Amino acid sequence: MEPLDLYILGCGSANPTQRHQPASQVLSTRGKMFMIDCGEGTQTRFARLGLSMKRVGHIFISHAHGDHCLGLPGLICTMSLLGRTSQLHIHGPQELEPFLQSALQLFCPNLEFQVLFHAVDTTRHQLIHHDRSIEVWSLPLRHRVPCCGFLFREKPALPHIRRDMIDMYEIPVSQINNIKAGMDWTMPDGTIIPNSRLTTPPSPTRSYAYCSDTSPLPSLIPLIEGVDLLFHEATFDKENEFRARQTFHSTTLEAAQTAKDAHVGQLVIGHYSSRMRNEEQMLNEARSIFPNTILSDEGKHISITPTTTL
Amino acid sequence: MEPLDLYILGCGSANPTQRHQPASQVLSTRGKMFMIDCGEGTQTRFARLGLSMKRVGHIFISHAHGDHCLGLPGLICTMSLLGRTSQLHIHGPQELEPFLQSALQLFCPNLEFQVLFHAVDTTRHQLIHHDRSIEVWSLPLRHRVPCCGFLFREKPALPHIRRDMIDMYEIPVSQINNIKAGMDWTMPDGTIIPNSRLTTPPSPTRSYAYCSDTSPLPSLIPLIEGVDLLFHEATFDKENEFRARQTFHSTTLEAAQTAKDAHVGQLVIGHYSSRMRNEEQMLNEARSIFPNTILSDEGKHISITPTTTL
Numbered sequence: 169m170e171p172l173d174l175y176i177l178g179c180g181s182a183n184p185t186q187r188h189q190p191a192s193q194v195l196s197t198r199g200k201m202f203m204i205d206c207g208e209g210t211q212t213r214f215a216r217l218g219l220s221m222k223r224v225g226h227i228f229i230s231h232a233h234g235d236h237c238l239g240l241p242g243l244i245c246t247m248s249l250l251g252r253t254s255q256l257h258i259h260g261p262q263e264l265e266p267f268l269q270s271a272l273q274l275f276c277p278n279l280e281f282q283v284l285f286h287a288v289d290t291t292r293h294q295l296i297h298h299d300r301s302i303e304v305w306s307l308p309l310r311h312r313v314p315c316c317g318f319l320f321r322e323k324p325a326l327p328h329i330r331r332d333m334i335d336m337y338e339i340p341v342s343q344i345n346n347i348k349a350g351m352d353w354t355m356p357d358g359t360i361i362p363n364s365r366l367t368t369p370p371s372p373t374r375s376y377a378y379c380s381d382t383s384p385l386p387s388l389i390p391l392i393e394g395v396d397l398l399f400h401e402a403t404f405d406k407e408n409e410f411r412a413r414q415t416f417h418s419t420t421l422e423a424a425q426t427a428k429d430a431h432v433g434q435l436v437i438g439h440y441s442s443r444m445r446n447e448e449q450m451l452n453e454a455r456s457i458f459p460n461t462i463l464s465d466e467g468k469h470i471s472i473t474p475t476t477t478l
Numbered sequence: 479m480e481p482l483d484l485y486i487l488g489c490g491s492a493n494p495t496q497r498h499q500p501a502s503q504v505l506s507t508r509g510k511m512f513m514i515d516c517g518e519g520t521q522t523r524f525a526r527l528g529l530s531m532k533r534v535g536h537i538f539i540s541h542a543h544g545d546h547c548l549g550l551p552g553l554i555c556t557m558s559l560l561g562r563t564s565q566l567h568i569h570g571p572q573e574l575e576p577f578l579q580s581a582l583q584l585f586c587p588n589l590e591f592q593v594l595f596h597a598v599d600t601t602r603h604q605l606i607h608h609d610r611s612i613e614v615w616s617l618p619l620r621h622r623v624p625c626c627g628f629l630f631r632e633k634p635a636l637p638h639i640r641r642d643m644i645d646m647y648e649i650p651v652s653q654i655n656n657i658k659a660g661m662d663w664t665m666p667d668g669t670i671i672p673n674s675r676l677t678t679p680p681s682p683t684r685s686y687a688y689c690s691d692t693s694p695l696p697s698l699i700p701l702i703e704g705v706d707l708l709f710h711e712a713t714f715d716k717e718n719e720f721r722a723r724q725t726f727h728s729t730t731l732e733a734a735q736t737a738k739d740a741h742v743g744q745l746v747i748g749h750y751s752s753r754m755r756n757e758e759q760m761l762n763e764a765r766s767i768f769p770n771t772i773l774s775d776e777g778k779h780i781s782i783t784p785t786t787t788l
Contacts, residue, residue, distance in 0.1 A: 212499075239518070241544060263584060
């Protein structure tokens with residue numbers, strides 16, 4: 169199975185601390201990288217993680233708060249310095265575009281590559297990008313400004329060919345794609361070999377949902393039902409629920425309850441407020457509701473695997 | 479004498495490295511901080527150096543390249559989060575203003591403090607700011623875009639009162655300011671005590687010139703004649719002079735020659751290209767022409783003292 173890897177570049181929130189960087193993640197699969205949010209300083213953390221900017225083709229920005237997108241202009245300037253020529257697609261709320269245009273005009277007026285902005289309607293759950301292997305869907309969230317999360321879902325793969333059966337029945341190479349597509353095989357003597365003897369089931373698909381920043385939102389639950397990995401913001405611990413309400417954020421308990429209600433495989437929490445000092449305690453709070461919870465941290469790498477249904 | 483302290487927050491150049499951060503410095507004196515340039519991530523280095531953003535009243539931006547100003551929006555957002563109410567003045571080339579306005583409108587539309595932009599004519603050497611104790615002058619530089627350095631010059635201080643003489647001649651407190659201003663003292667019997675007996679000379683004034691980014695520029699020399707400390711960019715070593723010419727930067731030897739020709743007290747070099755790996759060699763190159771040279775580095779603190787004239 170091809171790896172599907174999540175890298176946490178930053179998991180702090182707006183007020184900078186010595187411990188955490190502003191929001192950014194990279195989802196990597198099949199030689200492609202999808203960036204999710206791009207807080208100030210994100211570009212410097214690429215090299216630190218041994219990642220290459222060249223492979224980033226699409227950047228998804230959840231909302232126009234500085235800690236989620238102020239790293240974009242610098243990142244794009246550096247891509248230009250490094251000689252990039254391939255298109256870069258940026259998906260985000262419409263209000264981001266004038267800022268981005270103004271920054272690019274001033275700081276990199278002679279780009280050798282196209283930056284294509286795709287406005288995302290943050291109020292709707294819809295397919296905003298897909299390629300051969302993956303779909304990306306918007307996830308409406310509830311925050312102080314228009315905001316959405318992103319759901320990455322692998323497309324169903326084709327079944328695996330059983331090489332031993334292909335050899336045994338002397339099936340020509342030209343028929344492999346048909347068999348992968350579900351066709352049975354008819355022998356010269358008329359015997360039909362059912363497709364199920366010639367293939368094994370495809371690898372299971374995997375899914376990742378990124379939900380930051382948001383108040384708890386019941387309408388989100390069905391949209392992320394059963395995802396293998398959920399990143400859900402937990403800006404505050406349970407004691408600071410009143411702050412979460414004031415700022416349209418979530419607590420540890422609320423993130424965990426969302427994970428539980430949506431029957432996700434694993435929960436990773438982050439977007440820690442600068443007021444939060446004890447992340448282990450936050451982890452314990454979340455685990456009291458959803459045991460399979462982990463903490464995000466700068467540099468953390470999570471290999472996303474299919475949830476085993478018992 | 480009041481301290482006059484320079485802090486190097488970042489001394490790299492456009493292409494980020496693991497070793498250096500983009501350009502930013504803080505000059506601190508008498509409870510005030512002047513920021514010079516503000517590359518991406520500058521805000522995170524304030525706390526690391528134990529400095530308080532509150533004391534920054536004026537920010538001087540040399541030119542509109544990302545590595546010198548992309549930290550501004552995030553810094554201003556964070557000042558707002560920290561509850562700032564006092565005005566913030568930003569001095570820089572005119573073309574910076576639309577970007578700054580666009581960023582502030584989007585990321586911090588409800589600022590509780592005024593951000594006042596003052597356009598600097600980068601082609602002229604003129605006084606752009608002064609307060610009771612310091613003057614700030616623009617220094618035209620030669621770069622790929624409009625660019626100027628900044629000269630900080632303390633205003634001449636008043637002489638020190640000799641407390642012993644004041645007591646001896648029983649001079650009333652109400653006359654102290656007049657005596658500081660140069661007045662002699664007339665005793666009740668008509669005897670005149672000359673001012674020179676009542677005072678000692680004022681502390682010498684100090685000056686700091688920041689020159690980045692620039693090709694070597696003969697017209698700069700008279701403007702920075704005799705400054706106590708000169709920061710001059712040395713983006714490249716002597717071997718890479720051809721790159722310096724291509725990109726309108728300076729080499730170690732050129733920075734040092736400028737320091738020598740302008741008879742400055744001390745030279746600090748920086749704005750290192752990501753291609754440069756051996757800073758000790760760069761230092762040796764500069765010292766071969768101007769021995770009193772030091773390297774800048776993130777977190778470096780330089781206490782600026784008057785140059786002793788032998």
